[in-house]
Structure formats: structure tokens, C-alpha cells
Amino acid sequence: MDHCSAVIGLDVHKQAIVAAVLPPGADRATEVLTIENDPRAVERLVKRVTTHGQATFVYEAGPYGYQVQRQIAALGQQAVVVAPALTPVRPGDRVKTDRRDAEKLARFYRAGVLTEIRVPTRAEEAARDLVRTREDILGERLRARHRLGKFLLRQGRVYRETKAWGVKHRVWLKAQRFEWAPLQQTFDAYLRALEEAEARLATVDQQVYDLAQSDSYRVPVQYLRCLKGIETLSALTLIVETQDFRRFATAPAYMGATGLVSAERSTGEKVRRGGITKTGNAHLRRVLVEAAWCYRQRNVVSRPVAERRRGCSLPVIRIAQKAQDRLHRKFGRMISRNKPHQVAVIAVARELAGFVWAIAHRFPVEAPA
Numbered sequence: 409m410d411h412c413s414a415v416i417g418l419d420v421h422k423q424a425i426v427a428a429v430l431p432p433g434a435d436r437a438t439e440v441l442t443i444e445n446d447p448r449a450v451e452r453l454v455k456r457v458t459t460h461g462q463a464t465f466v467y468e469a470g471p472y473g474y475q476v477q478r479q480i481a482a483l484g485q486q487a488v489v490v491a492p493a494l495t496p497v498r499p500g501d502r503v504k505t506d507r508r509d510a511e512k513l514a515r516f517y518r519a520g521v522l523t524e525i526r527v528p529t530r531a532e533e534a535a536r537d538l539v540r541t542r543e544d545i546l547g548e549r550l551r552a553r554h555r556l557g558k559f560l561l562r563q564g565r566v567y568r569e570t571k572a573w574g575v576k577h578r579v580w581l582k583a584q585r586f587e588w589a590p591l592q593q594t595f596d597a598y599l600r601a602l603e604e605a606e607a608r609l610a611t612v613d614q615q616v617y618d619l620a621q622s623d624s625y626r627v628p629v630q631y632l633r634c635l636k637g638i639e640t641l642s643a644l645t646l647i648v649e650t651q652d653f654r655r656f657a658t659a660p661a662y663m664g665a666t667g668l669v670s671a672e673r674s675t676g677e678k679v680r681r682g683g684i685t686k687t688g689n690a691h692l693r694r695v696l697v698e699a700a701w702c703y704r705q706r707n708v709v710s711r712p713v714a715e716r717r718r719g720c721s722l723p724v725i726r727i728a729q730k731a732q733d734r735l736h737r738k739f740g741r742m743i744s745r746n747k748p749h750q751v752a753v754i755a756v757a758r759e760l761a762g763f764v765w766a767i768a769h770r771f772p773v774e775a776p777a
């Protein structure tokens with residue numbers, strides 16, 4: 409850590425930013441400023457505190473994105489975004505204010521105890537937002553289905569013919585009529601909300617597939633699709649959420665970033681391990697767990713998997729086949745030892761993350777533009 413330059417801790421909020429200035433060689437902030445969270449105010453702050461030399465600005469990642477970081481970097485200064493969950497908290501510290509938070513960030517950064525995160529490029533952030541938009545619409549569709557289904561259940565309308573939400577179920581839904589006008593209006597509103605969510609989902613699905621076929625993502629998506637249980641949408645999610653696989657030096661480091669590793673509180677001769685940490689990226693964890701369920705099935709190369717592997721490089725196919733064989737055996741061994749299926753699938757998902765990391769190191773070096 410460079411002690412010869414000033415460190416400015418920023419506590420960023422929607423309306424205002426609190427800045428604590430830690431001069432070179434100082435142990436405590438000598439000045440605390442509160443400015444409006446506005447590009448012009450940020451520019452004035454940067455010019456003021458860098459009058460006598462370079463400075464490093466540091467703030468925690470949050471709902472305000474990376475605009476402040478990008479603006480400060482464009483002004484020629486170093487701007488660092490850190491992981492808030494990994495910021496140390498002293499036991500017994502019960503006082504929390506914006507001023508103290510800004511000062512703490514400046515001191516901790518100079519001490520080298522903060523974890524810096526990688527700021528995505530604008531293209532990477534745009535792709536990630538599109539994929540997350542699809543997940544949001546999926547949630548809206550699920551809620552719309554629940555509301556409609558529970559409404560029909562309250563009215564004694566239960567569909568028992570075939571699987572719900574299929575073609576025949578839709579015909580049955582369209583045929584529903586109610587004697588009382590308010591009930592019919594309620595049903596029509598719930599059904600219209602479901603259809604609107606499905607229409608939005610179809611549009612975004614096509615946009616996501618088009619993104620997966622773009623020059624930046626076509627080859628990486630094709631490589632990850634070689635893995636059993638991973639299709640285009642899940643492959644693209646893994647890529648845009650991870651951003652740069654090469655920032656993880658080892659496969660266990662990537663597994664830790666997914667939150668699929670066991671928590672541990674060991675001391676002395678006592679070893680205590682609990683459930684998974686669930687730290688890191690929840691989107692990665694969801695995709696890996698969903699894909700892991702496929703490895704409880706028969707260990708065969710199905711026609712869709714063979715089609716996805718066609719045209720890929722031989723080393724990638726070998727990694728995918730090794731993953732399929734190993735993870736299928738692991739699932740079977742754990743079930744044979746009477747482990748719950750949920751425990752087994754988490755263990756398989758954790759190792760699947762390692763194989764994703766291995767294949768990702770075969771990606772083209774060029775980052776998405």
C-alpha cells in the first residue's frame with residue numbers, strides 16, 4: 409500500500425456523498441466533507457483534494473453502481489470499489505454514522521485489509537443487467553401464476569386433467585366464466601397479468617439468445633454448453649456474472665466465490681463445519697445448483713449434449729466428459745451413504761463450479777467489447 413498519497417474514503421448515498429480525507433502518513437482523517445451526489449460536485453471534490461498530488465478514492469459497492477468510480481478514473485485518479493461484506497467490524501462497536509464509515513474506509517484501505525472488487529466494463533454490466541432482467545420477469549411470471557391459481561382454488565376451480573400450464577390447461581383457463589361480475593373481472597385481471605409477463609419474457613428471451621450469439625459471447629457459451637445440465641441461458645449467466653474467470657487463480661477460489669463451500673468455525677482440536685457460506689454471487693449459485701440436479705440421471709451422452717459438443721475443441725470436450733463421469737459417481741456415492749438429495753446436489757454443484765472454471769480458462773483471451 410502506498411503511504412505517500414492521500415486516501416479519501418467515500419460513503420456514497422443517493423442524495424449525498426461523505427468524503428473523509430486521510431493525508432499521506434496520517435493515522436486519522438483531517439477533513440470530512442459532505443457533497444451532493446452529482447457529477448459536477450464529484451469533479452469539484454476530486455480537483456480540491458488532489459491539488460497537491462495524486463489520491464486514491466475508495467467506497468463500498470452498493471445500489472449506486474460504478475458511476476462514481478468511472479467518473480473519478482476518467483479524471484485521472486485511482487478509484488477503488490470494495491466488497492462491503494468483507495469490511496472488518498470491531499466487536500463492541502455500536503456507533504455507525506456516515507462520517508465514521510468514510511473514515512473507516514480510508515484507514516482500512518491504507519492498512520490493506522479491504523477486498524477490492526473488479527469493476528465491470530460498461531458492456532459487461534449491460535449484458536449482466538439484461539440477464540438479470542430475465543430472472544426478474546421469471547419471478548413476476550411465477551407470482552402471476554400463483555395469484556391466478558390460488559384465486560381459482562378459492563372458487564373451487566381445480567384443474568386435474570393434465571400437467572398445469574400446458575396447452576390443455578390454457579384452453580381450460582380461457583373457458584372459465586363466473587356468475588358474479590367482480591369475480592370475472594378479478595379473473596380477467598389475473599390472467600391478463602400472466603399473459604403480459606409471458607409476453608415480456610418471450611421478448612427478453614430472444615434478446616438474451618441474440619446476445620449469446622454475438623461475437624463476444626458465442627465461443628464461451630459454446631464451450632460451457634458442453635457440460636451436462638448447462639444450456640445457453642445458464643452458460644451466459646455464468647459468463648456475465650463471473651465477468652473474468654482469470655481473476656480466480658484456482659478452482660477452489662472460484663468455488664468460494666459461488667458461496668458453495670462449507671462454513672467453518674474451528675479452534676484448537678475442535679473442527680466445526682456447517683452449511684454452505686452462501687457468500688458471493690447468488691446468481692452463480694442458483695445456476696450451478698439447477699445444473700447439478702442433472703447428474704443424478706443415467707451417465708449417458710444424450711443426443712442434445714452430443715449436438716452441443718459438436719465443433720468444440722477436444723480439450724473442452726474431455727473436461728466436460730470428465731465432469732459428467734465424476735459428478736454422476738459422486739452423486740451416487742453420497743446417496744448410497746444415505747445423504748439427503750439436497751446435500752448431494754450442493755456437493756455436486758460445488759465441484760461443477762471447478763469444471764466451469766477449468767473450461768473457462770480455454771476461452772478466448774479477448775474480453776467482451
